[in-house]
Amino acid sequence: MTSTAARPSSGPPVPPPRRWLAATTLIFLVGTQIFSVVTSEPDRDMGNLEKILYIHVPCAWMAMCASLFVLIASVGYLWTRDEKYDFIAASAAEAGTLFTALTVILGSIWARPTWGTWWTWDARLTSTAVLLLIYLGYLALRAATDDPERRARWSAAVGILGAINAGIVYKSVVWWRTIHQIQSAPSTMGIMYTWGLRLNAIAMLLVLAYFITTRYRAMCLERAAAAMAEDAALGGRVTA
Amino acid sequence: MSLQHHPAVQCDGVAHRFGVKWALRGVSLAVQPGEIVALLGKNGSGKSTLIRAIATALRPTRGTVRVYGHDIRTEAGAVREISALVGHATGVYEDLTVTENLSFAVRMTGEDADAGRIQAVIEQVGLGHEAHSRARFLSAGQQRRIALARVLLRPVRLLLLDEPYTSFDDEGVARVNELVSDLRGRGGAAIIITHDFERARRVVDRTLRLDQGALVEPPPVLKVAHG
Amino acid sequence: MAERLWAREFARVRAVAWKDLATERRTRANFNAVVFFAALTLLLFGFALGADTDAVKAASAGVLWLTVLFSGVLVFNRSYQTELDTGALELLLLYPGERWAIFAGKFIANLAFVLLVEAVILPLAVVLYHMPLERAPWQIVGVMLLGTVGFVTLGTFYAAMASRVRAREVLLPLLLFPMLVPVLIASVQATAAFLSGDVMGDSRVWVRLLVVFDAIFLVAALLAFEHVIEG
Numbered sequence: 247m248t249s250t251a252a253r254p255s256s257g258p259p260v261p262p263p264r265r266w267l268a269a270t271t272l273i274f275l276v277g278t279q280i281f282s283v284v285t286s287e288p289d290r291d292m293g294n295l296e297k298i299l300y301i302h303v304p305c306a307w308m309a310m311c312a313s314l315f316v317l318i319a320s321v322g323y324l325w326t327r328d329e330k331y332d333f334i335a336a337s338a339a340e341a342g343t344l345f346t347a348l349t350v351i352l353g354s355i356w357a358r359p360t361w362g363t364w365w366t367w368d369a370r371l372t373s374t375a376v377l378l379l380i381y382l383g384y385l386a387l388r389a390a391t392d393d394p395e396r397r398a399r400w401s402a403a404v405g406i407l408g409a410i411n412a413g414i415v416y417k418s419v420v421w422w423r424t425i426h427q428i429q430s431a432p433s434t435m436g437i438m439y440t441w442g443l444r445l446n447a448i449a450m451l452l453v454l455a456y457f458i459t460t461r462y463r464a465m466c467l468e469r470a471a472a473a474m475a476e477d478a479a480l481g482g483r484v485t486a
Numbered sequence: 487m488s489l490q491h492h493p494a495v496q497c498d499g500v501a502h503r504f505g506v507k508w509a510l511r512g513v514s515l516a517v518q519p520g521e522i523v524a525l526l527g528k529n530g531s532g533k534s535t536l537i538r539a540i541a542t543a544l545r546p547t548r549g550t551v552r553v554y555g556h557d558i559r560t561e562a563g564a565v566r567e568i569s570a571l572v573g574h575a576t577g578v579y580e581d582l583t584v585t586e587n588l589s590f591a592v593r594m595t596g597e598d599a600d601a602g603r604i605q606a607v608i609e610q611v612g613l614g615h616e617a618h619s620r621a622r623f624l625s626a627g628q629q630r631r632i633a634l635a636r637v638l639l640r641p642v643r644l645l646l647l648d649e650p651y652t653s654f655d656d657e658g659v660a661r662v663n664e665l666v667s668d669l670r671g672r673g674g675a676a677i678i679i680t681h682d683f684e685r686a687r688r689v690v691d692r693t694l695r696l697d698q699g700a701l702v703e704p705p706p707v708l709k710v711a712h713g
Numbered sequence: 714m715a716e717r718l719w720a721r722e723f724a725r726v727r728a729v730a731w732k733d734l735a736t737e738r739r740t741r742a743n744f745n746a747v748v749f750f751a752a753l754t755l756l757l758f759g760f761a762l763g764a765d766t767d768a769v770k771a772a773s774a775g776v777l778w779l780t781v782l783f784s785g786v787l788v789f790n791r792s793y794q795t796e797l798d799t800g801a802l803e804l805l806l807l808y809p810g811e812r813w814a815i816f817a818g819k820f821i822a823n824l825a826f827v828l829l830v831e832a833v834i835l836p837l838a839v840v841l842y843h844m845p846l847e848r849a850p851w852q853i854v855g856v857m858l859l860g861t862v863g864f865v866t867l868g869t870f871y872a873a874m875a876s877r878v879r880a881r882e883v884l885l886p887l888l889l890f891p892m893l894v895p896v897l898i899a900s901v902q903a904t905a906a907f908l909s910g911d912v913m914g915d916s917r918v919w920v921r922l923l924v925v926f927d928a929i930f931l932v933a934a935l936l937a938f939e940h941v942i943e944g
Contacts, residue, residue: 324940379891386887390878394505396944400874403937404888407870410933411892418895418922422902469506476506543803544944566809575800579732581739593728594808596721620739 257469258330264459271452278449282442295359300442302352304450305345306374310412311454312342313377316384317409320402329469332398335405336388337461341454343381349374373419380408380415492555494519494644494675495540500549501699502535509535510546511699517675519554519643522666524686525679527696533679534574536696537646540677541571553644569644570637574652576629580622584613584632587621591636603639611635611661626653634661645669645676651685663689722814729818734825736795743791744826751784751834755841766843773842774904778860778897780834785827785864786889789872790881792823797876803944812939816869820934824865831857849907852916856907859923860900863930867892870934873941899923 282300319335322328353371354364365371384404391397495517502510510532517523525533538544540551542562550557556564579587588607589599608617611631613624621629630653637645650662666676666689680686683693695702737743758776762769796802805815835857839846846853867889875885903919 376891376894379887383888383891386884387874387878390880390884391874392505399940399943403940404871404874406937407867407892407930407933410929411895414895414922414926414929418898421918421922422898472506476508538803541807543807563809566807571804571807573800573803575803577801577804578799579736579795579801580799581736581795582732586735590728590732591808593731594725594805594810596724596810598724 256473258328258333258466260466260470261459261463263463264456267452267456267459271449271456274445274452275449278442278445281445282440285442295356297442298352298356300446301450302349302356303443304447305349305352306370307447308450308454309342309346309349309374309377311451312338312345312458313381313409313412315458316342316405320405320409323398323402324406329394329398330466332394332401333462333465334458335401337458337465339381339384339401339405340461341457343378343385344457345450345454346374346378346381350378367423369416369420369423372423373416376415376419377412380411384408491519492552493517494521494554495677496550496552497536497540498550500536500539500546500551502532502539502544502546502548509699510539512549513696513699513701514549515694515701517677519673519675520670522670522676522678522689522691524683524690524693525677525696526683526693530698531696532699533696534648535699537571537648537677537679538573540644541569541646542566543571568642569646570640570642571646571648572633572637572650573648576633578621578629578632581620583618583620584608584624584635585617587632588635588639592639595640607635607638610638612657627655627658630654631658631661634665637665641672642669643672643674645674647676647678647680649679649681651680651682659685722811725808725810725814726817726821729815730821730825733792733795733819733822737822737826743788744829747784747787747826747830748833750787751780751830752837754780754783755834755838759841770843773838773844774901774908776842777835777838777844777904778901780838781827781831781857781861782864782890782893782897784830784834785861786868786886788823788826788830789865789868789889790876790885792819792869793872793876802942806943812942813935815942816873816935816938820865820869823869824861827861827865828858831861845908848910852907852911853904856900856903856916856920856923859920859927860896862927863896863923864893866927866930866934870930870938870941873938895922895926899926 283297315338316335319331319338323331323335350371353368353374357366357368357371358364384401387404388397388401391400493516495515497513497515500510500513501508513532513536525536527533535544539546540553540558542558542565545559550559552558553565553569556568558565579590582590585601585604585608588604589601592599592604605617608614611634613628613631613635616624616628621632624632645666647662647666651659654662663686666678669676670689678686678690683690755776758772758780759769762772762776793802796805806812835846838844868885871888871892872885875881875888878884899919899922903916903923906913906916906919
């Protein structure tokens, strides 16, 4: 009582390479940097150092954005059990880790000339560092889990809990610093309305989109390749 | 509730993959109430995977499985009420006594642990002397008897046995077969995975063979009549 | 009908909690080891902070909570170990009933274990670190309870995964500790506030945070557990 053979299971369909996105992102990114360096004057307090914030702040925003994607995709996976949501969540998490790490590093670089130290226990910087650790935990769990279905389920649960906690971590660290009235970073309000920042925010969003879509495509390709190898090993016997 | 008689087990196109590797490739079969089926096949042919799917320990990637009409995906709770899996591993808690192990098993179904019933079952599987010994100090065969006793405590309609004769002496084998025959007498069904067909042949009605995740027709010489 | 279902789940919760605690009572080696390690940690912190009694006293709340975290984390993987050794976990999942009952049972057993450890450690910390517990003893005990609930909730949850993969000793703290930052901050701040008489009423916001954190993650863990406990 054997069943009839059917099409191979090669994972989610591989999306085409989005070359126009890559090109647009690169051009926009470079153009924005040139624009913001040329058009903005040195800040009253920070001098040219202010320009780091043009990248640092959008990176922080993208880190938050990525965690939102992780949350939504993780819920999507647990709801539908469709592997593509797992790939989206993992891609967003990897991109998010990158942006979070960049935020922390740039924050540290900014702190050095400003406070003379590589680190201040500033609320935002500290809570971003904790967020980085939460992301790294997510990636470590994925790396330690071999079975793809288990990895997807576990990542989704961990991703959801981590994303929920991001806001709580931020609030608790802010209260912690407020009560002790430790010096925090001066308000970045002054630069909020500059075009340099806005354009950089858009540029970073494009970079985030590019990273996530490219990583997603790579994961789909990996899955398809593994499936083909499996079929070849079985001498062409394919089933659904 | 319809009065239709359902097969004990109905599998349609059950396929399961671990990652990209397919362990089951579209298995369809039916086991009727009152039937005892032996599931044979080489190591890695998918027997344990199939059994675990039927037991709801695994959600198959494709296909449907119904146990007495209940779909394992949507009515897993109902399936678990009426079926039991005795797997490779005994699942015994080594730091608890035999009595405590069984008491826990009963309480996990939400029932109260009736000491009298538990003691009776312990005697039935021949562990009367060891009722208050920690499982750690028992032999492998004795630990497997605890697994048998667990099943005796729960009236099930479908029994799924994965290598039930492992570590058993003749007496243990007889008890397993007795358990299976009683079940058949009550109108239940069982699927037994075994390498040791000789021990099972006395209770088995028919055999199924898996090869690389698909059913194959057994050669005529293996078809048996029970007796 | 619904009451019968709830009654059945609570019976299962009790069964799991009883089983974990009974197993622990038999092999008391685990409890002794954790308590010993916690005491050792308290001592080591003392050495690390130096001889200045004021410094030691000021750090006491933080040291206490770090000790709880470092020793408590040893408890969680172990609570799944009994299931993994003999393949009992798969069978545990095949009993008819809800998955969250298994989480609740393990949560209760782990909570009892960690609270018992704290019951030994707190007096020791009071002595070693000159903590003025008498200023607000019940409040401090209350904070310990709230903080421990959050700790044990996430510890029990993450250990369901960490205990089953490679490098489990490292993976559990890596997953767990960043998530516990709000609990650590709130518990230490509240404890420190109570130890210094809580003149400004600082403790209130931290206690509120702990309650909210505990509520959110207890619910989240109960809901998400079925996805992580399965094969």
